[in-house]
Amino acid sequence: MKQISILSIIILMIIPTLTGCDLSFSNKNNVNMLVLFKSDIEKYEDFNEKLKSDKKINLDFDYLIDDDEYYTGDLWSAIEIGLNEKLKNEDIDIIANIPTPYLYEPIKNKQLESFEKYLDKDKFNISNIYQPIVDISKKAGNGEIFFLSPSFNNKMLVINNDIFNKLKINVPTNTLTWSEVYDLSLLINKKGKDFEDIYPISLGPGGKSGLFMDFELLTSVRELSLLDNSSNIYPNKEWITLIDQFVKLFKTNGESNKLDSIDDMFFQGKVGMKILYPKDLNVLYNKYSTQELGFKLANFEYTVLPAPEFDDKKNITYIDMKNLAISKNSKKKDLAWKTIKYAMSKDYASFMANSERNAFMGKFTSYKDDEILKIYSKKYEGINPEFFYSGTEGPTKPEDFTEEKYVYYHKLARKYFPDMIENKLTVEKGIEKIRNDFKKKTEGN
Structure with missing residues (x-):
């Protein structure tokens, strides 16, 4: 009997080595994260390692689109439909790297969890988060925050x-x-x-x-x-x-x-x-x-x-961001929030700013304080780092096009914009041609 017990211990010690599994993380500390593309998964390795090290939370990954394979359909529609289906699944806790236009429908359909109660409970200091990030989320969520982005790009x-x-x-x-x-x-x-x-x-x-x-x-x-x-x-x-x-x-x-x-x-x-x-x-x-x-x-x-401002839109900035949100059907909402809270924290912002290893594909951290500004001031000598954080509002609106229509619009714009520049067409005539050609194509006339 003693031999069997010793053998069992030895097997348990060997299994992690053979399989690469880390048994120090039980399933209760695992969070399932859905990313947009299969290739995005490797971008989160640094974040996952930091998350395990600092918060004892481990990420398991799923994806919407396998970009290893050539996709012939309407990619935008596939993302919308796939996201809707995945959010019905109780195994998904967090969605990540999702552009803002794709989040309007899940919010409308009550498929995402509001962050409001977590922000209140944790006394989370939202004032340290770049204000346009918060503004965009509130615009999309009718005043509530349903998503945040740990980093962003700006012009x-x-x-x-x-x-x-x-x-x-x-x-x-x-x-x-x-x-x-x-x-x-x-x-x-x-x-x-x-x-x-x-x-x-x-x-x-x-x-x-x-x-x-x-x-x-x-x-x-x-x-x-x-x-x-x-x-x-x-x-x-x-x-x-x-x-x-x-x-x-x-x-x-x-x-x-x-x-x-x-x-x-x-x-x-x-x-x-x-x-x-x-x-x-x-x-x-x-x-x-x-x-x-x-x-x-x-x-x-x-x-x-x-970046230059429009006279009547002086507070809106040219921000691009990829978001983190919590599925309404998640069984681990508290753990999912802890993950997002860490991604938005000063600790992870310092790591991103110092290393430029950033899972969330933004050049600048959404968390901002004097220490973060000092890092950027040293890294980009000669530039006032406050300029990276210009503006107080962010633009957002739902997507207007399907992918097929967008590609055709671009084909027309690529044809007629140079003609307007070269004075072959007036601006009014160029716009008229884009409108008419687009309508003929899309309505099948």
Whole structure:
């Protein structure tokens, strides 16, 4: 009998080694997390290790879409349908990496747990969380918080000081409006004619042929629908004014055949201003080789400011975030909340800010205090880290399109936006063509 007992102990000691299992975590300390794509799972390894080490909680993973396989259907619809089905399952505790537009329906269908009671019970200090994160959640939840994002991405404006000084233009030090950016672009265009290869502005990686994509991102703060229920593109009259504004702004770059590369040209020292995406910080701080970039990085002084504002939307920022939420059917809601609370904590924010190993795909931590700002101030020397956290509100609205309709809209916009830039079409005529072609296609006429 004693031999059997000893043998049993030996087997129990060997099993973890053979299987890779950690028996120190019982099932009661496991939380089931649903992520968007299969490939997302490996991104959470660091977070899971920190969670186990600091909170003795272990994550088990499931996913909605297997992106190892080529997907031929409507991906957006598949995500919506798959999420709805998974949230009926009691085995799902947390959903992660889900963009905000996909959370409207689960909130409406009462499939997500409100965070309000947990925030009150834990006396969770929401004031340390970047305010637009909270604002977006409350907008989607009709005043309640149903999701939070541990990190986020934001856009900024970067200025080539050397070009401004060469052209004897004062370098701005405060947030600009889009009207002021346009005036500066006109000035750079006028004064730059005496110099070779100086351009006013890059609005993003799209360049000339992809201006429609940059335009869409930069007007997200307007919170306007691109498509209504009657298949009308640009249903709000404000779209005409906005498209005209951004086409005119891009036209200040002139008629060069290089304008599809204007984003790279900023880093080559040829462009006065650029909308800066978080990934661009790695270029700005010389973290890539010439071979990786495909061009030689110029050496110039620069100033980084918050992204330009619309005159009537000065508090709304250009935020992008991926969210954590708790399933209403979870049997481990308290443990799921502890997991989310840790993801939103100062401890994990410090880890993210110092290491840049971030499961939640944002460049900046949602938790913010003086110590976090000091980390960013040291990491991005010369940039005021408060500019990463500009604004007090965030834009959000439900998705207007199916994937198929969105792809076709982009096909039309890619065709007609360059024609508007080149004066082959007026803005009004270009919009009319996009509207008419889209309606014919989608209504089968």
